[in-house]
Amino acid sequence: MANDHDTVAYDVEDGIAWLRFNRPDKRNAMSPRLNRAMMVALDELEFRNDVGVLVLTGEGSAWSAGMDLKEYFRETEANGLRGIRQAQRESYGWWRRLRWYQKPTIAMVNGWCFGGGYGPLFACDLAFCADEATFGLSEINWGILPGGGATKVAVELLSFRRAMYHALLGEPIDGKTAAEWGLVNESVPLVQLKDRVTDVASKLNERNPVTIKAIKDAVRRVGDMTYDDAEDYLLRAQEAANSFDNDGRKEGIRQFIDEKSYKPGLGAYDRSRRS
Numbered sequence: 001m002a003n004d005h006d007t008v009a010y011d012v013e014d015g016i017a018w019l020r021f022n023r024p025d026k027r028n029a030m031s032p033r034l035n036r037a038m039m040v041a042l043d044e045l046e047f048r049n050d051v052g053v054l055v056l057t058g059e060g061s062a063w064s065a066g067m068d069l070k071e072y073f074r075e076t077e078a079n080g081l082r083g084i085r086q087a088q089r090e091s092y093g094w095w096r097r098l099r100w101y102q103k104p105t106i107a108m109v110n111g112w113c114f115g116g117g118y119g120p121l122f123a124c125d126l127a128f129c130a131d132e133a134t135f136g137l138s139e140i141n142w143g144i145l146p147g148g149g150a151t152k153v154a155v156e157l158l159s160f161r162r163a164m165y166h167a168l169l170g171e172p173i174d175g176k177t178a179a180e181w182g183l184v185n186e187s188v189p190l191v192q193l194k195d196r197v198t199d200v201a202s203k204l205n206e207r208n209p210v211t212i213k214a215i216k217d218a219v220r221r222v223g224d225m226t227y228d229d230a231e232d233y234l235l236r237a238q239e240a241a242n243s244f245d246n247d248g249r250k251e252g253i254r255q256f257i258d259e260k261s262y263k264p265g266l267g268a269y270d271r272s273r274r275s
């Protein structure tokens with residue numbers, strides 16, 4: 001099934017929602033219109049039973065060339081502070097929604113990824129890119145500070161020295177370097193990218209969805225906590241997930257301890273079978 005909001009498009013196939021920035025002629029720059037369409041698309045997909053994983057990718061040669069310098073910056077500034085704040089709410093809003101999405105999310109970075117693009121990049125739980133992709137905090141090149149979370153993303157994902165160099169120099173890096181630096185999980189040749197992402201998404205789809213949501217939130221939350229706070233948070237999150245899907249956990253234990261049909265250290269239990 002396909003849906004098209006003009007600036008955004010998606011298809012759902014085999015449990016995977018392929019959500020695409022769809023302004024290839026503008027290198028998928030994020031305009032206010034695109035930002036609103038993304039929020040609508042995320043709403044439509046989040047609780048669909050046939051969606052287990054969401055992949056965010058781009059049409060054409062770009063993943064996203066960042067914020068639209070004309071429609072997001074120049075035209076909203078013409079409407080004063082009210083216009084600026086509204087545009088910021090709309091973009092930051094769907095990135096935040098994506099950070100805490102119900103389903104696991106994967107950024108499939110097929111090409112250009114600049115500036116504001118780092119917001120949705122970080123919002124996705126995992127990220128895979130093409131060796132041919134190009135990343136950059138390009139803001140310095142046109143004279144602004146990397147806002148909208150972009151500086152925070154660099155500091156979260158890169159070492160201090162790399163984040164500082166990346167933000168201050170505005171030099172682009174290729175996909176392999178992005179993987180080496182930790183901006184993405186992995187970089188592969190563009191021709192292999194969709195297969196690799198499909199493989200990872202299919203594996204996620206085999207895992208317990210209640211536990212997946214608990215884990216992805218926990219990984220994002222505990223970074224800012226003391227050890228004791230994290231220990232307490234994780235204990236409660238684990239119990240909440242258990243009570244939400246107690247049968248799944250018991251079945252996982254049963255298949256290992258009683259049935260001896262799998263080893264949890266080496267793979268996941270078979271969710272299609274319940275005792």
Ligand code: COA
Nearest residue numbers: 025026027029065066067068069070112114115116138139
């Ligand atoms: N905002 C607005 N328009 C953009 C854009 C952006 N961020 N990125 C690309 N476009 C537009 C171009 O203005 C051009 O429009 P036109 O066809 O009406 O003239 C069209 O997209 C194609 O861009 P072009 O520069 O010709 O494509 P390219 O493939 O040669 O280069 C980039 C691609 C991404 C390297 C280049 O477009 C670029 O540097 N974009 C800005 C990236 C950036 O600094 N983003 C940070 C914003 S926070």
